[in-house]
Amino acid sequence: MEKPYILHMFTPEKNLSPFDANMALDAGWLSLVPYTNLEPGEITAMVQDAIFSRSLSGVKRTAIFIGGRDVGTAMAMLRTAQKSMVPPFEISAFADPSGAFTTAAAMVAMAEGELHKHHRAGLEGKSVLALGGTGPVGQIAAVLAARAGAKVKIIGRQLEKAQKVAELCNAEFGEGQTAIEGDADANKGELLKTADVVFATAAAGIQVLSAELLAASPQLKVAADVNAVPPSGIAGLGPHHKGTPIEGSPSGAIGIGALAIGNVKYQAQHRLLLRMRTTDKPVYLAFNEAFDIAREVVRGG
Amino acid sequence: MEKRAVLHMFDPMPHVSPFDINMAVDAGFEVIVPYSNVKTEEVHGLVQDAIFSRGPAGVKRTGIFIGGRDLAVALTMLETAKAAMVPPFQVSVLADPSGGFTTAAALVALVEKQLKLKHGAELAGQRAVVFGGTGPVGIATGVIASLAGADVTLVDPFSVETALAKADEYNHRCGAHLHGTFASSEADKARLLSNADVVFCTAKAGIEVLNASVLADARRLKVAGDVNAVPPLGIEGIKLKHNGEPLVYAINSPGAVGVGALAVGNVKYQLQNHLLALLLQSESPVFFDFRAAFERAREIV
Numbered sequence: 001m002e003k004p005y006i007l008h009m010f011t012p013e014k015n016l017s018p019f020d021a022n023m024a025l026d027a028g029w030l031s032l033v034p035y036t037n038l039e040p041g042e043i044t045a046m047v048q049d050a051i052f053s054r055s056l057s058g059v060k061r062t063a064i065f066i067g068g069r070d071v072g073t074a075m076a077m078l079r080t081a082q083k084s085m086v087p088p089f090e091i092s093a094f095a096d097p098s099g100a101f102t103t104a105a106a107m108v109a110m111a112e113g114e115l116h117k118h119h120r121a122g123l124e125g126k127s128v129l130a131l132g133g134t135g136p137v138g139q140i141a142a143v144l145a146a147r148a149g150a151k152v153k154i155i156g157r158q159l160e161k162a163q164k165v166a167e168l169c170n171a172e173f174g175e176g177q178t179a180i181e182g183d184a185d186a187n188k189g190e191l192l193k194t195a196d197v198v199f200a201t202a203a204a205g206i207q208v209l210s211a212e213l214l215a216a217s218p219q220l221k222v223a224a225d226v227n228a229v230p231p232s233g234i235a236g237l238g239p240h241h242k243g244t245p246i247e248g249s250p251s252g253a254i255g256i257g258a259l260a261i262g263n264v265k266y267q268a269q270h271r272l273l274l275r276m277r278t279t280d281k282p283v284y285l286a287f288n289e290a291f292d293i294a295r296e297v298v299r300g301g
Numbered sequence: 302m303e304k305r306a307v308l309h310m311f312d313p314m315p316h317v318s319p320f321d322i323n324m325a326v327d328a329g330f331e332v333i334v335p336y337s338n339v340k341t342e343e344v345h346g347l348v349q350d351a352i353f354s355r356g357p358a359g360v361k362r363t364g365i366f367i368g369g370r371d372l373a374v375a376l377t378m379l380e381t382a383k384a385a386m387v388p389p390f391q392v393s394v395l396a397d398p399s400g401g402f403t404t405a406a407a408l409v410a411l412v413e414k415q416l417k418l419k420h421g422a423e424l425a426g427q428r429a430v431v432f433g434g435t436g437p438v439g440i441a442t443g444v445i446a447s448l449a450g451a452d453v454t455l456v457d458p459f460s461v462e463t464a465l466a467k468a469d470e471y472n473h474r475c476g477a478h479l480h481g482t483f484a485s486s487e488a489d490k491a492r493l494l495s496n497a498d499v500v501f502c503t504a505k506a507g508i509e510v511l512n513a514s515v516l517a518d519a520r521r522l523k524v525a526g527d528v529n530a531v532p533p534l535g536i537e538g539i540k541l542k543h544n545g546e547p548l549v550y551a552i553n554s555p556g557a558v559g560v561g562a563l564a565v566g567n568v569k570y571q572l573q574n575h576l577l578a579l580l581l582q583s584e585s586p587v588f589f590d591f592r593a594a595f596e597r598a599r600e601i602v
Contacts, residue, residue, distance in 0.1 A: 004326050008319050031326050031333055035316050042316070050319035053570070058327060 003058040004030040005277055008050050010038050010077065011067040019099065020067050023266075027273035029063075043077050047084040051091055059091055063276040066095040071136045072172055073097070075286060082284050092276040094285040096269060100136035103226060104201075105290035106264035106297075107137070107256070108144040111197055111222045113298040114243055114254045119221060124149030127219075129195045131155050131188070131209060132202020132233070134165045137226055140287045141199045143169050146178035147288075153191060155208075159184035173287070192217040200225040200233030211235040211248050220253040228258035268294040304362045305331040306581055309351050311339045311378065313369040320400065321368055321573075328577035330364065344378050348385035352392055360392050364580035367396040372437040374398070376474065376590060383588045393580040395589040397573065398437055402591035403598075404528055405441035405503070407568035410598035411560045412499060412526045413449070415545045419558050420523045422498075425450025427523070430497045432456050432484070432511070432535070433504025435467045438528060441591040442501050443468075447477035448592065454480040456493065458504070475592075491518035500525040502535035509533040513550035522551050526560035534562065572598050 007029040009016050016034040024032055035046065047064065054062055066077050074097035081093045096102050112123050128145045130138040133154040146152040146169075154169070156162035162182030170178050183191060185208075192198075192213055198220060202208045204227050214220070214235055223246060227233040234255070236247045242260035246253050271293050272285050283289070308330040310317045317335035325333055336347065352360055367378045375398035382394045397403050409424075416422045424446060431443045434455030447453040457464040464481030471477055484490045490511060494500065495518050504510045506529050516522075516537065525548055529535035538550040539559035548557040575597055576589050587593070 004331075006323060006326050008322070031322075031331075033317075033319070033322050033333055033335060035319075035335075036337075037315060046316065046319055050323065053320040053323040054327060058323070062323060 003054065003061050005061045006031045006033065007063055007065055008046070009034050009065045009067065010043070010046065011036055012038050012040070012070070012073055012077070013068050017067055017099070020065060020096070023269050024065060024273055027270055028277050029273065040073065040076055040080065043080040044084040047081050048086070051085065051089040056088055059089055062091045064091060064093040066093060066097070068097045069136065071097055071100060071139055072168070075172065078284060078286055085282070090282045092279060092282045092284065094272055094276055096290070098136050099265065099269065100140050101287040101290045102265045102269040102272070102294070103261065104137045104140035104144060105287060105294040106268055107199060107224045107226060107261045108141050108148070109291060109294035109298045110256050110261060110264055111199070111224050112148065112295070114222045114256065115197070117243070118254060122148065123197070126150045126196040127194050128152045128197045128199070129155055129191055130199045130201055132200060132206060134161055135201060135203070138199065138201035139165060139169050140173070141201060142166070142180050143173045143178060144287060144291045145197070146174060146180050150197070152178070152180045153183045154180060155183050155185060155188060155191070157185050189213060189216060192220070194219060196221050198223040198234070200227060202227065202233055204229035205231065207231050207233060207235060209234040214246065214248050215250060217249065217253070218251055220249060220251050222254050222256065224256035224261060226258050226261055228262070232257070264294055264297050267297045271297070304355065304359045306362045307332045307334065308364045308366055308580075309347070310335045310366045310368060311344065311347065312337050313339055313341075313371065313374050313378075318368055321366060321397070324573050325366060325577055328574050329581055330577070341374060341377050341381060344381040345385045348382045349387070352386060352390040357389050360390055362581065363392045365392055365394040366577075367394065367398070369398045370437065372398060372401060372440055373470070379588060379590055386586065391586045393583055393587045395576050395580055397594070400569065400573065401437035401441050402594045403569045403573045403576070404438050404565065405445055405591055406594035406598040407572055408442055408501060408503070408526050408528055408560070408565045409445045409449070409595060410602045411544065411565060411568060412501065412524045413599070414602045415524045415558050415560060416499070419545060419556060422523065423450070424499075427451045427498040428496060429453045429499040429501065430456060430493050431501045431503060433458070433502060435463050436503060439501070439503040440467055440471055442503055443479050444471050444475045444477045445591055445595045446499070446501070447479050448475070451499065453478070454482055454493070457481070457483045459483060459485060487515055490515045494519040494522065496521060498523050500536070502527040502529065504529065504535055506531040507533065509535060509537060511536045513537045516548065516550040517552050519551045519554045519557065522548065522554035522557040524558055524560065525551075526565065528562050528565050530562035530566065568598060568601055571601050575601070
């Protein structure tokens with residue numbers, strides 16, 4: 001009999017996300033085991049406990065998911081997990097804290113898709129604003145857009161915090177290939193005059209782009225919003241919008257709503273969970289891999 | 302339809318061990334439910350909750366595993382669990398904190414086999430010394446060997462009080478006849494080795510307890526076994542896979558042989574798998590601690 005698929009699900013938080021647990025089951029993982037309140041210092045021992053009790057055929061059917069809320073913690077845990085492997089006893093691991101990696105990947109890939117469709121251009125050289133961008137999704141969207149060649153600014157209510165988050169993104173996640181800057185909400189009006197793409201990634205229920213500001217955004221080509229709770233993060237943009245022109249945009253900007261992003265995010269997360277289950281060689285998956293797969297989904301691959 | 306096989310895994314520590322979870326799944330348990338930070342006084346309630354909800358056919362498909370790190374806590378939990386059963390509503394229970402019970406059982410069974418094979422001797426009447434004898438694996442090793450008739454001394458690396466207290470505690474608890482001492486210097490170790498027939502090394506991983514020069518002081522050593530798989534290994538000259546190979550540095554003990562950590566690990570693995578499977582296969586409920594583990598380990602070797 002073939003050994004059952006076991007997914008060890010780590011989170012530094014008090015609870016695992018039921019969203020991720022459902023996704024893992026639907027991707028064919030048979031046994032899910034939650035480990036909560038995990039501390040970074042415990043990862044090595046947990047990983048080594050997980051790799052040494054199955055034969056090599058069993059090892060291939062074992063993997064780790066890393067959740068939680070904090071992007072930095074999840075990435076550190078993923079790196080520690082990878083370092084703790086003892087080949088040939090090594091298993092795949094996938095980090096997606098708060099679903100932020102797959103959500104950001106879906107949003108950026110979809111925005112890129114609309115740019116291709118309507119302007120025959122990618123993100124390269126585009127001016128991108130991550131509004132309310134100091135949270136997990138904003139940070140990763142900024143990093144992915146910057147790595148795709150965009151000039152990215154993370155916008156937050158406090159200038160200092162936005163700058164600190166931008167620096168952290170460059171240092172921790174950009175691998176020296178990004179020059180994300182931070183700026184304050186107060187300067188939004190000025191920045192929107194030259195913005196090509198806007199990502200709205202603030203907390204649910206906060207409108208970060210009003211109808212007035214939208215009307216004063218002469219170059220805006222694509223706007224995406226991850227907030228599915230009314231009022232929407234961008235005036236005139238509904239959750240179901242998927243490549244629909246936003247009413248009130250003088251430049252005819254295309255809108256991408258939260259449910260459309262959620263759909264691509266769902267497929268990307270599903271495929272990454274599936275890849276861990278079917279891969280022959282262990283894989284270590286985070287936002288870059290999520291972005292590659294989200295691009296495939298957007299292209300219909 | 303046959304009810305699914307459920308294993309309730311109780312652990313006094315913050316996390317159930319992924320090692321044990323993998324083993325349980327591979328032994329045929331379909332649903333694994335981890336309970337962490339379990340207190341001894343909670344075991345009674347948890348057990349009764351587990352036995353009363355599945356009917357007589359369901360309880361046969363239900364088991365309890367007790368993990369953790371502490372030998373005494375696990376034994377107490379096992380006794381509490383057994384006392385909480387209400388026949389015919391009763392389920393099988395296996396205790397194996399830190400894998401210590403199955404490791405100790407495998408170690409003693411392999412050493413006993415070599416005694417018989419190479420020296421035509423039984424464990425009864427042999428003088429056995431357990432280095433690292435006050436940790437969970439060491440104590441379980443000592444108790445098993447003592448109950449088999451050996452004259453066993455537990456050795457603590459620092460404190461004679463610790464060694465005497467542990468020996469006393471488990472003599473009362475398990476009806477063993479353990480002695481306790483300490484060995485902090487090479488001279489102490491040499492003195493203990495000089496009249497030992499059997500040596501068990503269950504000290505911390507990565508520490509060489511007995512070097513070549515100390516081994517030369519052994520005058521009547523027959524078999525030595527080591528559970529440390531992380532270099533440097535616990536006994537100089539015993540390789541990981543040794544199982545009855547000559548103990549080259551015990552130059553004054555002709556015919557002495559060694560048992561290495563992978564040989565022990567291999568039997569421990571089969572043993573744990575077997576015990577977990579027995580939880581599901583037994584007609585009437587079983588309650589396994591290291592003594593039962595030893596009986597099965599003898600069958601395996």
